[in-house]
Amino acid sequence: xxxxxxxxxxxxALEAGSASAxxxxxxxxxxxxxxIVPRIKTGVPFELMYLGSEGDxxxxxxxxxxxxxxxxxKVSLNRGATQLGKFxxxxxLTALCGHLMCEPSxxxxxxxxxxxxxxxxxxxxxxxxxxxxxxxxVTINWRKxxxxxxxxxxxxxxxxxx
Amino acid sequence: MTLKVWAKLIIAxxxxxxxxxxxxxxxxxxxxxxxxxxxxxxxxxxxxxxHLNLLKETARREPSRTAQLHSKFQKTLDAKIALDDLxxxxxxxxxxxxxxxxxxxxTVLAIALFLSLFLSKNIVxxxxxxxxxxxxxxxxxxxxxxxxxxxxxxxxxxxxxxAPLTPLKLVAGDLDEKYRTLPPKQFESxxxxxxxxxxxxxxxxxxxxxxxxxxxxxxxxxxRPTHLREFLEQFADRYRDHSxxxxxxxxxxxxxxxxxxxxxxxxxxNLMRNALEANGERPLTFTVTxxxxxxxxxxxxxxxxxxxxxxxxxxxxxxxxxxxxPTNLGxxxxxxxxxxxxxxxxxxxKSNDExxxxxxxxxxxxxxxxxx
Numbered sequence: 001x002x003x004x005x006x007x008x009x010x011x012x013a014l015e016a017g018s019a020s021a022x023x024x025x026x027x028x029x030x031x032x033x034x035x036i037v038p039r040i041k042t043g044v045p046f047e048l049m050y051l052g053s054e055g056d057x058x059x060x061x062x063x064x065x066x067x068x069x070x071x072x073x074k075v076s077l078n079r080g081a082t083q084l085g086k087f088x089x090x091x092x093l094t095a096l097c098g099h100l101m102c103e104p105s106x107x108x109x110x111x112x113x114x115x116x117x118x119x120x121x122x123x124x125x126x127x128x129x130x131x132x133x134x135x136x137x138v139t140i141n142w143r144k145x146x147x148x149x150x151x152x153x154x155x156x157x158x159x160x161x162x
Numbered sequence: 163m164t165l166k167v168w169a170k171l172i173i174a175x176x177x178x179x180x181x182x183x184x185x186x187x188x189x190x191x192x193x194x195x196x197x198x199x200x201x202x203x204x205x206x207x208x209x210x211x212x213h214l215n216l217l218k219e220t221a222r223r224e225p226s227r228t229a230q231l232h233s234k235f236q237k238t239l240d241a242k243i244a245l246d247d248l249x250x251x252x253x254x255x256x257x258x259x260x261x262x263x264x265x266x267x268x269t270v271l272a273i274a275l276f277l278s279l280f281l282s283k284n285i286v287x288x289x290x291x292x293x294x295x296x297x298x299x300x301x302x303x304x305x306x307x308x309x310x311x312x313x314x315x316x317x318x319x320x321x322x323x324x325a326p327l328t329p330l331k332l333v334a335g336d337l338d339e340k341y342r343t344l345p346p347k348q349f350e351s352x353x354x355x356x357x358x359x360x361x362x363x364x365x366x367x368x369x370x371x372x373x374x375x376x377x378x379x380x381x382x383x384x385x386r387p388t389h390l391r392e393f394l395e396q397f398a399d400r401y402r403d404h405s406x407x408x409x410x411x412x413x414x415x416x417x418x419x420x421x422x423x424x425x426x427x428x429x430x431x432n433l434m435r436n437a438l439e440a441n442g443e444r445p446l447t448f449t450v451t452x453x454x455x456x457x458x459x460x461x462x463x464x465x466x467x468x469x470x471x472x473x474x475x476x477x478x479x480x481x482x483x484x485x486x487x488p489t490n491l492g493x494x495x496x497x498x499x500x501x502x503x504x505x506x507x508x509x510x511x512k513s514n515d516e517x518x519x520x521x522x523x524x525x526x527x528x529x530x531x532x533x534x
Binding site: 042043044045070071120121125126129140141145146148149 | 214218221232235236239242243244246247250251254255258259262
C-alpha cells in the first residue's frame with residue numbers, strides 16, 4: 001500500500017470519531033501485517049520510531065526495539081534496556097500501538113502529522129562491535145555510524161486531528 | 163614559489179595520492195564483494211536459518227537436550243544478526259573507510275609537506291651560514307695572504323738592496339781615509355776601481371727597479387683577432403736567431419683567436435729565455451705547437467732542458483720563486499701567468515712525467531674573435 005493510501009486510511013479512521021490525540025491503532029494494521037511481521041520473523045531485531053510533528057516542530061518522539069525470539073516465538077518490545085513486554089505475534093499489534101504511539105506533550109493547534117519509521121539499526125546495538133581497546137590507528141566509530149544511517153522505510157504517514 | 167614549482171608540487175602530490183585512492187577503492191570493492199558472497203542468497207544466511215530450524219526441531223523431539231540446544235540456538239542467532247547488521251552498514255563502512263583513509267593520506271601529506279618545508283628552510287639557513295662563514299674565512303685568508311705577500315716583498319727588497327748597498331757603503335766609508343792616506347796615484351787607481359764597483363751596483367739596483375716596474379705596471383691586454391699559425395711563425399722568425407744554442411720549430415693549427423700579440427709574444431719569449439738562463443750553455447731545442455679542442459686553443463711551449471725540481475714545480479708561478487740564481491727576481495713566470503689569465507685562459511706547467519724536458523701549456527679560449 002502506498003503512503004497516500006495509508007494517509008487516506010488514517011484520515012478515514014480518524015473521522016470515525018476518536019477523541020484521543022493519538023492516531024487509531026487500525027491505521028498501523030496494514031503496515032504491521034505486510035511489512036512489520038515479515039521483518040519480525042527474520043529474527044533480526046529492528047527499531048520502530050514514531051514521530052508526531054506540527055510543521056517543523058516535533059511534538060513527540062518514541063522508539064521501540066522489536067526482537068523476535070525464534071525459540072519460543074514471542075516478540076519482545078524494549079525501550080533502551082527496559083523490556084516492555086513479551087507477546088505472541090497476534091497480540092503484538094495492540095501492545096505496539098500502546099507503547100509506540102505517544103501523545104504530544106503540548107496540545108497541537110490543529111492537525112498534526114504522525115509518522116512511523118523503520119530503522120534497521122540503532123546506536124546501542126552497533127556498539128557491541130566497538131573496539132574497546134581503541135589502540136588501532138584507524139577505528140570505525142560504530143555508534144556514529146548507526147546514528148547517521150537513514151531510516152529504511154516509512155511505514156505510516158497520517159494526519160491526526162486531536 | 164613560482165608557478166612551475168607549484169605545478170611540480172601538485173604533480174608530486176597527485177602521484178603520491180592517486181595510488182592510495184586507487185588501492186583504497188580496490189580494497190573496498192573486494193571487502194564488499196566478500197561480504198556479499200557471505201551474506202547473499204547462496205551464502206551463509208540461508209544455512210544459518212536452516213540450522214536454527216533444525217535446532218528448534220531437535221529440541222522439540224528431544225526435550226532432555228533443550229538447554230544445550232537453546233544455547234547453540236542463541237549463538238547461531240547472534241551470528242545471523244551480526245551478519246545482517248554488517249550487511250546493513252556495509253555501504254556506510256565503505257564511506258567511513260574512504261573518509262578515514264583520506265584523512266590519513268592528507269595528514270601524512272601535510273606532515274611531509276611541513277617537514278620538507280621545515281627541513282629545506284633549515285638546509286637553506288645552514289648553507290647561508292656556511293656561505294657567510296666561508297666568506298669570512300676567505301676574507302681572512304685574503305688579508306693574511308696580502309700581509310704575507312707584503313712581508314715576502316719586504317724580505318726580498320731587503321735582500322736585494324743589501325747586496326749592492328754593502329760594497330757601496332764600504333767604498334764610501336773608505337773614501338775619506340784613502341784620500342788622506344794614499345798617495346795621489348794610488349788614490350786615483352782606488353777611485354777608478356771604487357767608481358766602477360759603484361756603477362755596477364747601481365746598475366744592479368736599476369735592473370731590480372726595472373723588474374719591479376714591469377711587474378707593477380703590466381700593460382692592459384688589448385686583444386684582436388689573430389691567426390694563430392701566422393702569429394707563431396712570425397714569433398719563430400723573430401727569435402730563431404736569438405741565441406746560438408737555440409733551435410726553434412713551430413707547428414700550429416689554422417685558427418683565428420682573440421689575443422694581444424705583444425703580450426703573448428712576451429709570454430712565450432719569457433718562457434724561452436727562462437729555459438735558456440736555467441740551462442746555461444747547453445743547446446736547447448724548442449717546439450711551439452698549437453692544437454685545439456671545442457672551446458680552447460692549446461699552445462705548448464716545450465724544450466729539452468733540465469727538468470724543474472719537484473719542490474719548485476708546485477709554486478713556480480708564485481712571485482720570487484726561481485731556480486736560476488740570485489740575479490733573477492722570480493717575477494717573470496708570475497707576469498706570464500697574469501697575461502694568460504687576463505686573456506681568459508690559463509698557463510700551467512706540464513708534469514715531468516708527461517714530457518721529456520719542460521713543457522708549459524698556454525690555454526686560450528676560442529670563439530671570441532671580435533676586436534677588444
